Amino acid sequence: MTKTKLKTVTLELPASRDTLAELEIGTVVYLTGRIFTAREGVYKRAVEDGHGLPASREQMGSANFHCSPAARINEDGTLNVGAVTATASFRFAKWLDGWFELSGCNVIIGKGGMTSEIYKKSFVPANAIYLTTVGYGTGALLGRGIKSVVDAHWRNELGLAQAIWVLDVEKMGPFLVEGDIHGNSLFERENAKVAAGIEAAYEGTRPATMQRYGELDDKTKEVI
Amino acid sequence: MAIPIATLQTTAEELTAKAAIEIPADYLAGLEKLADIESGELSAFVIQAMLENYKAAEEDRRAMCGDTGCPRWYVKYGNEARIDGGPIALEAALRRATAQATHNIPLRPNRVHPLTRADHDNNVGMNAPEIEYAFHPDADWVDLTTVHKGGLFGTDYRMLFPGDGIEGIRRFFLDTLVAFGKRGLACQPAIVGIGLGGNKDTCMVLGKHAACLRTVGSVHPDPDIAQLEVELKELGNSIGMGAMGFMGSSMVVDCNIEAGYCHTGGMPMSVHMFCLSSRRATARVHADGHVEYRTDPEWFSAYSRRTTVEWDTPMAQAAE
Ligand code: SF4
Numbered sequence A: 001m002t003k004t005k006l007k008t009v010t011l012e013l014p015a016s017r018d019t020l021a022e023l024e025i026g027t028v029v030y031l032t033g034r035i036f037t038a039r040e041g042v043y044k045r046a047v048e049d050g051h052g053l054p055a056s057r058e059q060m061g062s063a064n065f066h067c068s069p070a071a072r073i074n075e076d077g078t079l080n081v082g083a084v085t086a087t088a089s090f091r092f093a094k095w096l097d098g099w100f101e102l103s104g105c106n107v108i109i110g111k112g113g114m115t116s117e118i119y120k121k122s123f124v125p126a127n128a129i130y131l132t133t134v135g136y137g138t139g140a141l142l143g144r145g146i147k148s149v150v151d152a153h154w155r156n157e158l159g160l161a162q163a164i165w166v167l168d169v170e171k172m173g174p175f176l177v178e179g180d181i182h183g184n185s186l187f188e189r190e191n192a193k194v195a196a197g198i199e200a201a202y203e204g205t206r207p208a209t210m211q212r213y214g215e216l217d218d219k220t221k222e223v224i
Numbered sequence B: 001m002a003i004p005i006a007t008l009q010t011t012a013e014e015l016t017a018k019a020a021i022e023i024p025a026d027y028l029a030g031l032e033k034l035a036d037i038e039s040g041e042l043s044a045f046v047i048q049a050m051l052e053n054y055k056a057a058e059e060d061r062r063a064m065c066g067d068t069g070c071p072r073w074y075v076k077y078g079n080e081a082r083i084d085g086g087p088i089a090l091e092a093a094l095r096r097a098t099a100q101a102t103h104n105i106p107l108r109p110n111r112v113h114p115l116t117r118a119d120h121d122n123n124v125g126m127n128a129p130e131i132e133y134a135f136h137p138d139a140d141w142v143d144l145t146t147v148h149k150g151g152l153f154g155t156d157y158r159m160l161f162p163g164d165g166i167e168g169i170r171r172f173f174l175d176t177l178v179a180f181g182k183r184g185l186a187c188q189p190a191i192v193g194i195g196l197g198g199n200k201d202t203c204m205v206l207g208k209h210a211a212c213l214r215t216v217g218s219v220h221p222d223p224d225i226a227q228l229e230v231e232l233k234e235l236g237n238s239i240g241m242g243a244m245g246f247m248g249s250s251m252v253v254d255c256n257i258e259a260g261y262c263h264t265g266g267m268p269m270s271v272h273m274f275c276l277s278s279r280r281a282t283a284r285v286h287a288d289g290h291v292e293y294r295t296d297p298e299w300f301s302a303y304s305r306r307t308t309v310e311w312d313t314p315m316a317q318a319a320e
Helices: A017-021 A040-048 A089-101 A118-124 A139-144 A155-162 A186-200 B003-020 B024-036 B042-061 B088-104 B162-182 B198-214 B223-237 B314-318
Strands: A010-014 A029-036 A063-065 A070-073 A079-083 A105-110 A129-133 A146-153 A163-178 B070-078 B129-134 B140-151 B156-160 B190-197 B252-260 B267-274 B279-285 B291-294
Touching: A017 B252, A029 A105, A040 A089, A040 A155, A070 A146, A070 A155, A079 A139, A079 A146, A079 A163, A089 A105, A089 A118, A118 A129, A118 A163, A139 A146, A139 B042, A146 A155, A163 A186, A163 B042, A163 B129, B003 B070, B003 B088, B003 B279, B003 B291, B024 B162, B024 B252, B070 B088, B070 B252, B140 B198, B156 B162, B156 B198, B162 B190, B162 B223, B162 B267, B162 B279, B190 B198, B190 B223, B198 B252, B198 B267
Parallel strands: A010 A029, A029 A063, A063 A105, A105 A129, B070 B129, B190 B252
Antiparallel strands: A029 A163, A070 A079, A129 A163, A146 A163, B070 B140, B140 B279, B156 B267, B190 B267, B279 B291
16 A cells, blocks of 8 residues: 555445445545446446446446456456556546446546536435546556456447456555545645646736637636 | 568567556656655655556556557668568558557557447557658668557647747646646646647647657757756646646656747647656667667657758767
8 A cells, every 4th residue: 555644444345325424535545345347338338328237236346447457358268457547537427327326336436536516416416426546547556456357248349448347356546535425526625725826827928819719718617 | 681570570569568567767767856845745645656556567567557548659760771571561560569569468459440439459450550750860770669648638739929929838838737737637747748830730749759759857959949848847847736636746747849940920839748657668679680678769869850951960960
């Protein structure tokens, strides 16, 4: 585990609402239990195209990782996952309500989080929290946390990268609590702290002579 | 003597693994320097985790990042170099090496058809991997470089005008860093490459090369450009934003600028951020087939940046 003065916990999966409720934003988390990968290909197929999920909730686990692993299927059919790194989550918001209902997940893991608006709208009713990966390139460390690769669903339909990889993990991490059970966002808290510095850095600059349609020029806003 | 194609293919496979697994020493040293003075607790934690990640990758010989980015190739031909089967055979060898290494390491098969999303599961497809070329006078070797740059965030282009001046350059630089730095979308601290001038396409290419094919600590030979490199690096690290967009001071590991002569009325600019997984590896394959590995691509040279009509600078200077 990475040495730090930040509060650090190991979270066993599946986790109850009460356990998740104790996690504050900014807490360092390591995961033990079953997780599965799912990103846009899976969301579209499961939620939008109405295919549902390829296995039971018990078989898939209760934590959904927004990622696709660096993995291969060996000649004998066994599965090998080397490194895992999250992909940016904000792009998946439109499928979330249906996704929580379908999957029953209460932990979402990804890169960069979502907005507190989305947390309040979709995560809070589902009693779910959001964990962000760290770096974000800690693929090798996360890869080390994988105890076994249980299955790879929909690999023919979606390809290796977009397939659902079911993983049993032990002390996999580090992650940070980005969205807590009440829908607060660590990134938004940090954005507010950084805002004054941004304003100061812009002193002595000038807006471009030629503007662009659709330009966002308020630096307290985000582009996601 | 022609360089055997088999040597080039095995070298390319080895380079793909090196790039994916071993963080270049110049980037690592630059990151450690930022870590030493980082006072933001969360930002410092992120960098600490990354330093451990590089170690884990090398110990286990596994990819440092699960996102392979887009593996691609840069080939520099010595003017006297000859390859068995010529450039067509080399391109085939680089495509084979990419597919083979994707399976062996393994790397994530990232490359898909933009519309159908079809994936060959090997990082090879239409126009992928990209292969770019440069040439070098008075040499009989071939330099192969692979870069696996993360794909989605941290790059932008803008047509500025001479009247926008340095203030406009600073503004666009900050715009890009702030937009993609929040939440750490760009996976900073990054090597920030800037393209200045050229046409829109060359401006993008120069900036990307500046980010991916120059090392941390390298300095542009033009003193005006070198000064701007220093200034922008300081500016980026003074925003108050660190790793993952948390409060801190670690944003820019280094700033490299490459310039090209442009239209007299314009001043195009591009910004590129080469992330915490600044993956690059180079090998020089000599005419007699022996291979030397390194992490500095040495892509830019006095020859490539020449400003004169003729190239008649003495050999010693040409090698830089
Ligand atoms: S930007 Fe770089 S470190 Fe971040 S996920 Fe992509 S390849 Fe990995």
